Amino acid sequence: MTDGTQGLVISNLAVAYGRKKVVHSFSLGPIPRGAVLTLLGPNAAGKSTLLRGIAGLGSASGRILLDGLDLSRLSRVERAKKIAYMPQSQPPGIALPVIEAVMSACSGVMGREASMHQAYDALARLGASDLSMQLLSELSGGQRQMVALAQAVVRRPDVLLLDEPTSALDLKHQIRVMESAAALAREQGAIVIAVLHDVPLALRYADTVAMLKDGELKAHGEPERIITPHLLGEIYGIEARVEHCSHGRIQIMVDGTLHS
Numbered sequence: 001m002t003d004g005t006q007g008l009v010i011s012n013l014a015v016a017y018g019r020k021k022v023v024h025s026f027s028l029g030p031i032p033r034g035a036v037l038t039l040l041g042p043n044a045a046g047k048s049t050l051l052r053g054i055a056g057l058g059s060a061s062g063r064i065l066l067d068g069l070d071l072s073r074l075s076r077v078e079r080a081k082k083i084a085y086m087p088q089s090q091p092p093g094i095a096l097p098v099i100e101a102v103m104s105a106c107s108g109v110m111g112r113e114a115s116m117h118q119a120y121d122a123l124a125r126l127g128a129s130d131l132s133m134q135l136l137s138e139l140s141g142g143q144r145q146m147v148a149l150a151q152a153v154v155r156r157p158d159v160l161l162l163d164e165p166t167s168a169l170d171l172k173h174q175i176r177v178m179e180s181a182a183a184l185a186r187e188q189g190a191i192v193i194a195v196l197h198d199v200p201l202a203l204r205y206a207d208t209v210a211m212l213k214d215g216e217l218k219a220h221g222e223p224e225r226i227i228t229p230h231l232l233g234e235i236y237g238i239e240a241r242v243e244h245c246s247h248g249r250i251q252i253m254v255d256g257t258l259h260s
């Protein structure tokens with residue numbers, strides 16, 4: 001049964017580690033299909049914990065609806081088909097060729113031939129085809145991160161959760177990753193939620209941006225509407241100017257930290 005609402009709706013999501021509550025009553029949505037939401041906030045704000053809660057990992061309460069369907073009613077396997085989650089740090093690479101590692105992310109969802117096709121396609125879309133035959137254990141940090149993204153997108157999820165997907169990447173690959181994520185949203189009607197620390201990058205690719213601090217949603221909306229020096233001061237404790245470059249993109253000039 002569904003209630004007919006399209007997109008992702010998160011209601012009163014709370015996520016804890018044992019008795020330690022980290023995310024408190026988080027509500028957002030509907031996030032429409034085809035949209036990219038970037039999630040910003042200081043260290044320890046609860047961003048990774050929130051993504052884990054949306055992915056169905058760990059101890060969470062509240063409701064998450066995708067196109068009106070309550071995800072908590074799905075089996076782990078069914079939920080994993082709809083939601084792909086790329087964690088902030090990757091496990092150490094094993095001595096497995098990259099193509100096999102990306103194909104393994106499709107196991108249980110499609111056969112070997114289809115997996116191979118999808119895996120080559122995922123790597124090609126990221127401009128990482130040249131990594132296909134390299135061993136996972138012999139990649140650089142940035143290459144490992146690109147492969148982790150390929151593993152997340154290869155099953156063509158409805159919801160793609162990316163935790164700092166560009167943290168190890170050079171400037172060209174940062175752009176490539178965010179453009180691939182945005183293309184997945186546009187072309188396949190997926191919903192992308194990406195945690196980023198690079199504020200200008202986050203604003204450039206976001207349809208909407210959410211600001212999290214102390215486990216609570218402090219602001220949400222279109223970048224142009226919500227990003228102000230006051231908000232940046234409140235969220236990050238910095239003194240900053242918000243300007244526009246000659247291409248009209250938002251630039252953040254940080255002048256210092258605020259003393260509280």
Ligand SMILES: Nc1ncnc2c1ncn2[C@@H]1O[C@H](COP(=O)(O)OP(=O)(O)OP(=O)(O)O)[C@@H](O)[C@H]1O
Pocket residue numbers: 017020022041042043044045046047048049050088
């Ligand atoms: N496994 C865990 N057990 C207990 N507490 C945890 C665990 N993981 C994270 N925390 C705590 O939860 C809070 C939020 O952590 P989280 O990793 O979600 O922050 P974050 O916003 O992703 O930060 P960062 O930008 O540094 O990645 C922190 O106080 C952290 O100490």
Ligand SMILES: [Mg+2]
Pocket residue numbers: 047048049088163
């Ligand atoms: Mg984190």
